[in-house]
Every structure is written in structure tokens, then in C-alpha cells.
Amino acid sequence: MFFNSVNYAVFIVTVFxxxxxxxxxxxxxxxxxxxxxSYIFYGFWNVKFLSLLAFSTALDYFSGLKIExxxxxxxxxxxxxxxxxxxxGFLALFKYYNFFVxxxxxxxxxxxxxxxxxxxxxxxxxxISFYTFHGxxxxxxxxxxxxxxxxxxxxxxxxxxxxxLLVAGPIERATHLLPQIKKDRVINPVMMTEGMxxxxxxxVKKVVIADRCADVVNQLFAQYKDLGSIYLILGCVLxxxxxxxxxxxxxxxxxxxxxxxxxxxxxxxxYPYFSKNIPEFWKRWHISLSSWFRDYLYIPLGGSRGSKLxxxxxxxxxxxxSGFWHGANWTxxxxxxxxxLFYLPQIFKKKHPAGQIKTIEHYPLIPGFxxxxxxxxxxxxxxxxxxxxxxLNVHEANEYIINIFKGFRDPAAIVNQVKEIVPGYAFxxxxxxxxxxxxxxxxxxxxxxxxxxxxxxQPVRFLIYMILVFTILFSVQPKQESFIYFQF
Amino acid sequence: xxxxxxxxxxxxxxxxxxxxxxxxxxxxxxxxxxxxxxAIVEKHQRAEAMKGPKALVIAGSNIAFGIDSEIIExxxxxPVTNLGLTGGLGAEFILNEAKALLKPNDIAILSLExxxxxxxxxQNKYKAKEALPGTAAYFSKDLNAxxxxxxxxxxxxxxxxxxxxxxxxxxIYNKTYFNERGDLTSHHGKAPLDKLISTGIPNYNNFxxxxxxxxxxxYCKQNNIKLFYAYPSLADLGYAKYGSYIDRFVSKxxxxxxxxxIGDFRSSVQPDSCFYDSIFHLTENEKxxxxxxxxxxxxxxxxxx
Numbered sequence: 186m187f188f189n190s191v192n193y194a195v196f197i198v199t200v201f202x203x204x205x206x207x208x209x210x211x212x213x214x215x216x217x218x219x220x221x222x223s224y225i226f227y228g229f230w231n232v233k234f235l236s237l238l239a240f241s242t243a244l245d246y247f248s249g250l251k252i253e254x255x256x257x258x259x260x261x262x263x264x265x266x267x268x269x270x271x272x273x274g275f276l277a278l279f280k281y282y283n284f285f286v287x288x289x290x291x292x293x294x295x296x297x298x299x300x301x302x303x304x305x306x307x308x309x310x311x312x313i314s315f316y317t318f319h320g321x322x323x324x325x326x327x328x329x330x331x332x333x334x335x336x337x338x339x340x341x342x343x344x345x346x347x348x349x350l351l352v353a354g355p356i357e358r359a360t361h362l363l364p365q366i367k368k369d370r371v372i373n374p375v376m377m378t379e380g381m382x383x384x385x386x387x388x389v390k391k392v393v394i395a396d397r398c399a400d401v402v403n404q405l406f407a408q409y410k411d412l413g414s415i416y417l418i419l420g421c422v423l424x425x426x427x428x429x430x431x432x433x434x435x436x437x438x439x440x441x442x443x444x445x446x447x448x449x450x451x452x453x454x455x456y457p458y459f460s461k462n463i464p465e466f467w468k469r470w471h472i473s474l475s476s477w478f479r480d481y482l483y484i485p486l487g488g489s490r491g492s493k494l495x496x497x498x499x500x501x502x503x504x505x506x507s508g509f510w511h512g513a514n515w516t517x518x519x520x521x522x523x524x525x526l527f528y529l530p531q532i533f534k535k536k537h538p539a540g541q542i543k544t545i546e547h548y549p550l551i552p553g554f555x556x557x558x559x560x561x562x563x564x565x566x567x568x569x570x571x572x573x574x575x576x577l578n579v580h581e582a583n584e585y586i587i588n589i590f591k592g593f594r595d596p597a598a599i600v601n602q603v604k605e606i607v608p609g610y611a612f613x614x615x616x617x618x619x620x621x622x623x624x625x626x627x628x629x630x631x632x633x634x635x636x637x638x639x640x641x642x643q644p645v646r647f648l649i650y651m652i653l654v655f656t657i658l659f660s661v662q663p664k665q666e667s668f669i670y671f672q673f
Numbered sequence: 674x675x676x677x678x679x680x681x682x683x684x685x686x687x688x689x690x691x692x693x694x695x696x697x698x699x700x701x702x703x704x705x706x707x708x709x710x711x712a713i714v715e716k717h718q719r720a721e722a723m724k725g726p727k728a729l730v731i732a733g734s735n736i737a738f739g740i741d742s743e744i745i746e747x748x749x750x751x752p753v754t755n756l757g758l759t760g761g762l763g764a765e766f767i768l769n770e771a772k773a774l775l776k777p778n779d780i781a782i783l784s785l786e787x788x789x790x791x792x793x794x795x796q797n798k799y800k801a802k803e804a805l806p807g808t809a810a811y812f813s814k815d816l817n818a819x820x821x822x823x824x825x826x827x828x829x830x831x832x833x834x835x836x837x838x839x840x841x842x843x844x845i846y847n848k849t850y851f852n853e854r855g856d857l858t859s860h861h862g863k864a865p866l867d868k869l870i871s872t873g874i875p876n877y878n879n880f881x882x883x884x885x886x887x888x889x890x891x892y893c894k895q896n897n898i899k900l901f902y903a904y905p906s907l908a909d910l911g912y913a914k915y916g917s918y919i920d921r922f923v924s925k926x927x928x929x930x931x932x933x934x935i936g937d938f939r940s941s942v943q944p945d946s947c948f949y950d951s952i953f954h955l956t957e958n959e960k961x962x963x964x965x966x967x968x969x970x971x972x973x974x975x976x977x978x
Contacts, residue, residue, distance in 0.1 A: 190817045191816070191817045191820050191821070192816075192817050372674045374674050374676070374677040377674075377677060378677060381681075408868070411868060647684060647687070650684065651684075651687065651688065651691065654688060655691070658692075658824055658828075659828045661821055661824060661825065662825065663794075663795065663796040663799075663818070663821055663822045663825050664794055664795075664796060
């Protein structure tokens with residue numbers, strides 16, 4: 186079930202009504218309802234893989250209890266190791282097996298041996314990377330005593346499978362979500378209003394921005410061999426916008442849906458394209474994943490402690506692993522490695538004391554030239570790396586980037602392309618300009634609508650909502666684009 | 674909370690009123706959709722009207738553009754109907770449609786394109802269903818998709834409300850240009866386009882279309898229908914882009930026992946200059962050559978004099 190579907194609208198309204206009007210005073214019943222709803226939500230995609238979700242949940246639930254009850258350190262370690270191995274094993278089997286087999290066969294063939302190794306003809310269970318990481322973080326937190334093992338199987342299952350975050354995050358922490366599951370929820374009109382605004386803005390991002398960009402991006406990337414530099418630049422810039430609007434739109438709808446049910450999920454995006462450098466970008470992009478890797482990989486590896494060389498090594502490890510988490514393809518590994526490379530200057534740069542650097546929230550509405558330049562440079566290198574993320578293979582991505590630079594040899598062709606593109610995509614550019622202006626003016630709040638709708642009176646607010654709803658409805662295409670992060 | 678609910682209800686009522694008004698206005702628009710897929714009606718009428726054994730050519734647009742049914746008819750001495758419209762209908766629809774029209778002792782010539790997905794594009798199926806309601810049985814209903822398409826059609830009617838030209842008809846993808854056997858003729862005598870359309874992203878791990886073809890081959894065997902597979906014509910450009918996927922597709926396909934293959938895969942990959950506008954759509958001359966080859970091969974395989 187997609188968030189941007191009529192099915193989901195009916196689903197969330199039904200759950201909301203039963204949850205608040207029939208089960209209001211019974212938290213356990215509310216949790217059971219949410220758990221059943223989450224399994225129905227997941228089952229809409231593929232009923233077969235519900236058993237995998239249930240198995241993964243049961244494994245971590247029992248492992249957590251075993252770790253807590255173990256009397257020796259070695260027993261604790263055993264259950265931790267077992268749980269992580271099985272979790273990673275499933276991920277490896279479904280997501281990475283074919284990649285390893287094909288890469289190995291390709292390696293053998295370059296060495297002159299022809300090997301026909303068996304590959305699996307299986308589909309990737311939606312959300313496996315997300316719920317596996319939920320489980321692992323829980324087990325590690327129980328092992329280190331950051332949280333008590335959850336005794337109630339319903340509460341724990343709900344933590345893993347809560348439908349707003351089940352298939353594409355945010356990747357929650359047990360320390361953050363489990364206490365909310367165990368607490369009585371009260372109807373909070375402010376929270377609900379904000380939830381509905383988040384859903385509305387998330388839909389605008391997905392349907393109006395991401396899907397419009399997707400049409401152009403698909404065409405440009407499919408024909409990249411025949412296109413000039415400016416078209417290729419347009420392709421990667423629009424993909425950057427597409428993936429941001431798509432994924433952050435999904436996250437907004439997830440956060441909004443959770444708020445309607447009285448839950449506060451971790452924020453996943455904080456206006457990443459206004460970042461002034463790559464480290465800041467990673468504090469604002471897919472925050473729940475980057476903080477997961479920081480806490481469960483980077484810091485255990487030593488983080489920024491020790492020598493610069495160790496720090497560089499750790500940065501490369503987390504970015505490459507993070508790239509590989511996205512998908513079983515060398516393109517994602519190169520994408521991760523590029524970000525590690527872009528991150529390096531920050532390691533060698535003199536650190537400013539905390540609080541001395543202005544963040545974008547404190548910039549004036551019209552920022553200074555230096556600030557704009559920093560943001561544009563950061564955006565440019567992020568776009569460059571996105572080419573690898575979007576391409577089918579590394580060879581195509583390399584060719585794409587080489588073609589961008591090759592094209593600049595012919596200035597006349599560049600001028601002609603600009604003359605074609607500016608009028609050809611004028612409407613799209615106007616829409617994107619308006620979108621980024623709205624985002625910029627509302628960058629101090631979780632969603633940018635807040636600053637607009639709270640400054641006007643009720644009828645104008647209604648009018649704004651109505652315009653946005655009709656913009657969404659009239660932008661919906663019959664062939665809907667799936668959310669990009671569903672494939673991970 | 675009551676205040677919030679009251680506001681939400683008022684907003685919802687206002688929304689319904691505005692939407693209803695817009696829908697009502699849109700009904701008065703003279704805008705018409707592209708009618709290419711509605712050619713399914715005539716194709717079905719022809720196939721259903723044939724009394725004795727017949728041959729059906731089954732696939733997407735590669736056969737609409739690239740088969741001359743008259744040539745095949747002359748070779749095998751049996752009436753032929755070309756069912757080809759678009760691969761966007763999906764393998765499930767196309768093969769279910771064929772099953773509904775095939776009878777014992779018929780011949781099925783399958784030429785399904787490599788990039789066709791199992792489900793296809795719902796909008797195409799919806800258009801086919803609107804034109805020929807019986808085709809609803811060939812695919813599973815998706816209420817969500819139907820509401821979105823209805824909303825999209827309303828939007829188009831509103832956008833083109835004041836247009837003097839009342840249709841969205843293409844000079845190529847147009848029902849008028851199908852001949853009586855179901856072959857498209859709109860590209861006849863026209864110069865090929867400079868750049869071939871080659872969009873489509875194959876699903877590299879999913880060969881459910883091959884499984885669907887295998888099930889179809891079993892159906893044909895059980896019902897005494899002779900099944901042949903003619904490799905779809907494919908431009909070099911298409912093979913360069915999707916070769917690794919297509920090789921795996923063809924390799925899996927070749928393992929199906931109950932299909933007789935016409936020609937070999939390699940010879941179906943041709944220079945880009947043989948194609949009209951996409952990597953699957955042959956020009957008029959190449960269409961004739963291909964049809965002669967298929968006709969001659971069928972004559973031999975059916976041991977006809």
C-alpha cells in the first residue's frame with residue numbers, strides 16, 4: 186500500500202476512527218489494533234513476506250530477553266552474535282546474494298575462468314533493510330544496557346512493524362519509540378493539526394515535485410549518450426530534487442500519520458540542500474540512517490578519536506557501508522565512497538567551537554553571497570554523486586559525467602541547449618523555484634507550511650489548504666512512480 | 674478536539690462541493706482521448722467471426738508495426754488476425770486475451786517484447802475495458818488506479834475545456850490506420866525518426882513474464898493449439914542497452930518445451946535504420962521482409978505445400 190494512494194487514505198481514516206473513538210481508553214487494545222493494521226499494511230504489498238517480518242521480530246524479541254537474563258558475559262555475547270548474524274544473513278540472502286555471486290563470476294571471468302554460479306530468482310522484501318536495522322539497534326541497546334528488554338510481545342512487535350515507518354523508515358530507536366508505545370496516548374489537537382500539515386506537504390513533495398521531475402529524469406538518463414552538457418546537468422539536478430522530494434515527502438507522510446495516532450517519530454530530513462558543506466548535509470539528510478551508522482558503527486570503530494588516519498578510515502568505512510546498505514550494486518558503493526572523499530576536508534579543517542557557526546535557521550531571508558556560494562557548491566558535488574546513485578552501472582555513470590565535461594568544448598552547442606531548455610522547462614522551473622522558496626522561508630520548522638499558515642486567518646488558511654489539495658489531485662498521473670526508497 | 678473535527682468536516686464538505694462542481698463542468702468538455710487502443714474492438718470482432726481454424730499474432734506494438742498479416746495468410750493458407758496494440762497492456766492481459774480468442778486447431782504466433790511487464794500499465798487496460806467491457810476479465814481490477822485515472826481524465830477535460838480541436842489523436846498511434854487484419858499502416862512510406870525511442874527499465878531479477886508464457890504454452894498444448902514464438906524485432910540500440918537482460922530472458926524462454934521457435938534470436942537484432950520510431954517498430958520495408966521470413970518458416974514447420 187503506497188502512502189500516495191486512495192487505499193491508504195481509506196486505511197488511515199479507518200484506523201484513526203477505531204483507534205481514537207472506540208479504543209480510546211484502552212492502550213493495549215490500541216496497540217493490538219496498530220499491530221494488526223501494520224500487518225495488513227505490509228500484507229497489501231506481499232502476504233508471503235509477512236512470515237519473514239514475524240520471524241525477524243520473534244528472533245529479536247527472544248534474543249533481547251535472553252541477553253537480559255544471561256548471567257555470563259559470554260552468554261550475552263552469544264545471543265547478540267546470533268541475532269545479528271541471522272538478521273544480517275536474511276539481508277544478505279535477499280539483497281546481496283546475487284550481487285556477490287555475479288561479482289565473483291565476473292572476477293573469475295577476468296582471470297580467464299568461466300563460472301556459471303547459481304543466482305536466486307527472488308524479489309526483495311520491501312522494507313527489509315529498515316526493519317532489520319530496527320531489530321539490530323534494539324538488540325545492541327539491550328546488550329549495552331541502554332534499554333531493558335521488552336517483555337510484552339505486542340509492544341515489541343509494534344515497535345518493529347509500526348506501519349508509518351515499516352517500509353521506508355525513519356529508522357527508529359527502541360529508546361525513543363518503545364516508551365511512547367508503553368505510554369497512554371491522549372488526543373492532542375495541535376499534534377494532529379501538525380500531523381495533517383505534514384501529510385499535506387509530504388504529498389505535495391511526492392506528487393507535485395518528485396513525480397514531475399521523475400518524468401524528465403527518466404528520459405534524460407535513458408538518452409544520456411545523445412545529450413549535451415546542459416541537458417545532462419539538468420538530469421542530475423532534477424534527480425537530486427526528485428530523490429529529496431520523494432524520500433522526504435515519504436518521511437513527512439510517515440511522521441504526519443504517526444502524529445495522528447499520538448506518536449512522535451524521529452525527524453529524517455532537515456532541508457539538506459541548504460547545507461554549506463558535506464558534513465552538514467549528512468546531519469540533514471536521512472538523519473535516522475546517518476545517526477544509526479554513527480552510533481552503531483562509527484563510534485564503536487573509534488569515531489574521530491585517535492589519529493587522523495584512523496578517522497579517515499572510519500569515515501570511508503561508514504560511507505561505503507551506508508552506500509552498500511542502499512543496494513547491491515557498485516554504483517551505491519561508489520556513491521558512498523565519493524561522499525567519504527567529499528567529507529575529508531572537514532577532518533583536516535580547524536574545528537570551530539560549538540555555537541560559533543551560524544546555522545541556516547539563523548540566516549536572513551536573503552542570504553549573503555558567500556553563504557549562497559557555499560550552498561551551491563555543496564549542492565553541485567551532491568548532484569555529481571547522485572549520478573552514480575541513479576545510473577544502472579558504474580560505467581554508465583562515468584560516461585554520463587565525462588559527457589557533461591566533454592560537451593563544454595563546444596560553446597555554441599551550450600548556448601543552443603540553454604535556448605531550448607529555458608523555454609521548454611519554464612513551467613517546471615517556476616514550480617521548483619516556488620517550492621524551494623517555500624522550503625527556505627520555513628526552514629526553522631519541521632515543515633515549511635507552518636510559517637505561512639500560522640500567519641494568516643482561518644479562511645485564507647482554508648484556501649491555501651484547498652489550493653494544495655487540488656494541486657496534488659491535478660498533478661497525479663495514472664502511471665504513478667513508486668517511492669524510490671521502497672527498493673532499499 | 675471537537676473544534677478540530679468540526680473544521681476538518683467543513684473542509685471536507687467544501688472540498689467535495691468544489692470537486693463535484695469541477696466534475697460537472699468537465700462533462701461538458703469536448704476533449705477526446707487518443708483512440709489507438711480502441712482498435713481492440715475491431716480486432717476482436719474479426720477474430721471471433723472466423724469460423725474455421727485461424728492464426729492469431731499475439732504481442733504488443735512490435736507486431737502492430739512489424740507484421741503484414743496478408744503475407745502470412747498467403748503462406749499458411751489460413752486467415753490471420755494481428756492482435757498487436759501495445760506491450761503496455763502487460764503480458765497477463767495480452768495472453769488472457771489470446772486465450773479467450775483461440776480455439777482448438779488454431780495457430781498462435783507469439784512475439785512478446787522483452788521489456789513487457791506482467792501487469793502492464795493500468796491506463797491502457799482501463800482504456801481497453803472502456804472500449805470493450807469484456808476485456809475486464811483479462812486483468813485484476815484495481816479500484817485505486819481506476820479512481821486516479823478517472824480523476825486524470827477529468828483534469829484533462831478541464832484543461833482542454835475551451836479547445837477548438839476536440840481530440841488528442843496522433844497521426845501514427847491512431848485507430849484509423851489499422852487495416853482489416855489488424856496491422857498498423859500509419860508509418861507506411863514515412864521516413865524513420867532520427868532517434869529511436871528506447872525507454873523502459875527491465876526488472877533484472879524478475880522473469881515472471883517467462884513463467885506466464887510457459888503457462889500459456891501449456892494451455893495451448895492442452896487445447897490443441899499450435900504455438901510458435903517469433904522473436905520480436907529489436908534494434909541494435911535496444912540490444913546495446915538491455916542486452917544482458919534480454920540474453921537471460923531469451924535463455925529462460927528457450928527452455929520452455931512446448932513452443933516452436935521461428936528463426937534465431939541473433940537474426941532478430943537488426944540495425945537501427947530498419948526501425949521507424951522505437952527499438953521494436955520496424956519500417957514498412959522491413960515489416961514486409963520479416964513477414965515473408967515468418968510466413969516461409971511457418972509453411973515449412975507446418976509442412977504445408
